[in-house]
Amino acid sequence: MRLKEALKALKERIFEESSILLPLLAVALFALYIVSAYCGLRLGESGQAGSTDGIFAFFSAIGPYAGLFLTLYAVFAAVVIFFENKNPDRTIAWMLILLFLPVVGFVLYFLFGPNLNKRAAFRELKHKKSAIMERWAEDELRALESMAASVFPWKTVISLLKTSMAPLTFRNALEVLTNGDATFSAIKNSLSEAERFIHMEYFSIANDGIGNEIRGILERKAKEGLRVRLIYDSVGSWNIGKDYIESLKSAGVEVYPFAPISLPMLRRKLNHRNHRKIIVIDGKVGFMGGLNIGDKYLSRDRRFGFWRDTHLKIEGEAVHKLQDVFLSDWRFCSGQDLDEPDLFPQMGGPSLWTPVQIVNSGPDLDLSPVMVGYFSLIASATERIWITTPYLVPGESIKTALKVASLSGLDVRIIVPGLADHIFVFWASQANIDDLLAAGVRIFSYNNGFIHSKVVIVDGKAASVGTTNLDLRSFEINFEIQAFIYNKEVASRLEQDFMDDLTQCREFTLEERARKPFVQKTKEAVGRLWTAQV
Template identity: 35%
Template sequence: MLLVTIIIVYIIIALVLVIGLLLNGVRPSKTLAWLLAIFTIPIGGVLLYLLLGRNRRKNKLFNQKNIHLDDTSSEINQMLAVNDPSSLKTIKLINKTSSYPLTYQNQVRILKDGKETFESIFSTLENAKHHIHIQYYIYEDGTLADKLLQLFKKKVQEGVKIRLLYDGIGSYSLSKKHIKDLQNIGVEVHQFLPFRFGRFLSSINYRNHRKILVVDGEVGFTGGINISDKYITGDDALGNWHDIHSKIQGKAAGYLDRIFVTDWYLAGGEKVEFSQHSIATPTEQNGMEVQIVPSGPDDDFATMEQVYFSIINNAKKYLYIINPYIIPNHAILQSLQTAALSGIDVRILMSSSTDMKVVDWCVRAYFESYLKAGIKLYLYPDGFLHSKVVISDDQIVSVGTANLDDRSLQQNYEVNAIIYNNELCRNMKEDFLQDCSKSVLLDLETHQKRPWRIKVLEGSAKLLSPLL
């Protein structure tokens, strides 16, 4: 009798999920795959769907429309203008999907690798007067964390308000002792989507991958670098970690602060009045045009995917990409191939290996598709290249946290800074080409001769691409 009851309950649950799939499924192929899983894998199919398959753009973790932040800026509804009219489509797209406008007269400094980045961060933190907002996917114990703790203690004593937000899974190794030490000196700490049994199925697959640090609403940092000693000392497996971060002074930093304030509310239910930290005034008359792009599973549109898609499709001369985790969906892959086949100089720079073997196999499963289309693929041999950068046509640069994979584009909370500046683009292009000159250029014929065992591993890993 108990077995019959369990079967009936399971069938009811499965039917409810099937109806939800039919109503909310995005892609027919994906919907069909989940239907087959639910009906052919007893219990496991339902659990897998609840864990990995739900459409978060329909069933949101958080309803951000209910979050009202006081904002003294009038730029949200401003008329769009930019020095380069060809970027106008991307600017309008970002403004429409995220309501984050183009900002003017910012100072932007590109920071390469951990040493330069943390020197700039610590120098900026020393000058904090009102507040420090710090948010990282990975925040772990070590020398960097200890140095920050000592600096935070000093700044709290000076009357600076410090709020720290970390991801519950990415920062799983952060010790309770260090968190307690932060709280004891007066730092407010929240965990974003903590690992809890009650919310396990609904939240474990959706992480806050953002790296944001804002001082006084006037100076902001974002990019690929986390709070981890490996960005200074490297690690035994991969050697030196190479990454690109950005320091932004001006109105764009205020919009990074806005993202933090929103995430802080989502994590702890505590509203920080945004009017306390009004969008910063321009720092210089002839600064750079910058647009901040937040994205996440609660958005109505896949904003970051659309932004990358727009940059790729609008490229006219060249498109250079640095990214460790390029596992493209059909739209991104086709747009890259179309650009290369149309005569655009498309180059991808990535590490010879990644920090996860299965991910490495999956990334490599797409190499042949790139090479056949004429995309130049470079493998960087010196350590691990963790940067997330796109450069195009001496006109537009994207620096941020989002990889080119389903996890970043569909499931994670991410943030990128889009910079429209000719001189910065040219400088970053030269740096990119210099790194390419140190790297191994793959050719199609050699790549096709790799052992069949490797091909099987890559093909098998490719099946997991929506989950990686």
């Protein structure tokens, strides 16, 4: 049994490090081939024996073998690329890169392209979801399918049940937390009031002011005897530091990285990252949304200035789904299958009626539930669609849905940042503006710092808030968590924030965009090509 576990761990380790080892092997083979070719030329030019001729002869002799191995390696890479991508355009693009830049293209692919082995490993998550959640979703699906289409929007609810096992929960109280001050104040208060356990899962945790405040609370609670568990993404939190982690562990906090890799600082764009931000307290209170843990999210970073973001505090049944997602990720990271009796407590309230679906999305699922939910919300709209997103790279299906909605006479507005945090994605976002403007979509540039909210509001009746950007990386590659909310009061609250944000925006126009300089056009083209490959 131990041997089997050891072999499994070794296999996973090899998969984790393949994105460094395989490109290095390709470079080594190419270098060996070049050296052997050079030695062959020198040997032919010398015409007489010398002290170095033995070395030249050796490398010249192995040259054909190095070339053969390099050719086989290229064929292997081409086969992997051919079978791995569902997107034909992306497959063709990677094949052309490999053809014309065999070594460089191969290195780029294994550093930034999709990873078949990693996807296969992640799919194990799909088969280990909570049996309680699965039965809940199946029972609710049968009940809802037999009802009249009275729940708004009906098709969205059904599609999310089928793609993400996301039950429609009703007994919830939901609070919209606007920006860092409100969010971290609520989080610190709730963490301090925890009585049984704290479960946290974050893409990015910084070793700074607010990061250490949160660490201090977790350590204090662990010392009080609470079960405190933390998952952090090894790439998103690459600079958290060993001292931070060791301090937590020494206080009794259980800490695990998500999909750890070597050299995370140099490999920050690797795929399949855990982009979720989840807190579950005693199984009754939950937090999720756009804010990671760091001073930057409290507007303390000079580069970005004011940081505009949206988070949620949830009390009620919907917290059970947050808990289910955390437990699945905990099982994946730690190997522990938690079955403590108080993980899913009975909900005696609250009295408020706020229908919510908590939707998880990631490479462990065949479809992208959040993208399906977005598409369904957009298609169901009859009056207006308002979206805030830090990145506007939606893919053809969502882009077409937005264009059709606008051409049908709906009020479609999108707010994007006027400031870049990731330069290639910023350029790619800019590249999508003209096409949408031509269809009548109104797009606004936020100029009061950086806007990081991920919000969709439809008809003032339904909304979605979470970690999912309006881009293909969030839809297809990273692990995300999103709330779909069917409540007029919450939607109205989010619309008010949207209108306030518009006062800090400048609207794009086709006339202005037509005059953009050649350099800007080139940047947008590069950004569009870059994001298409990753």
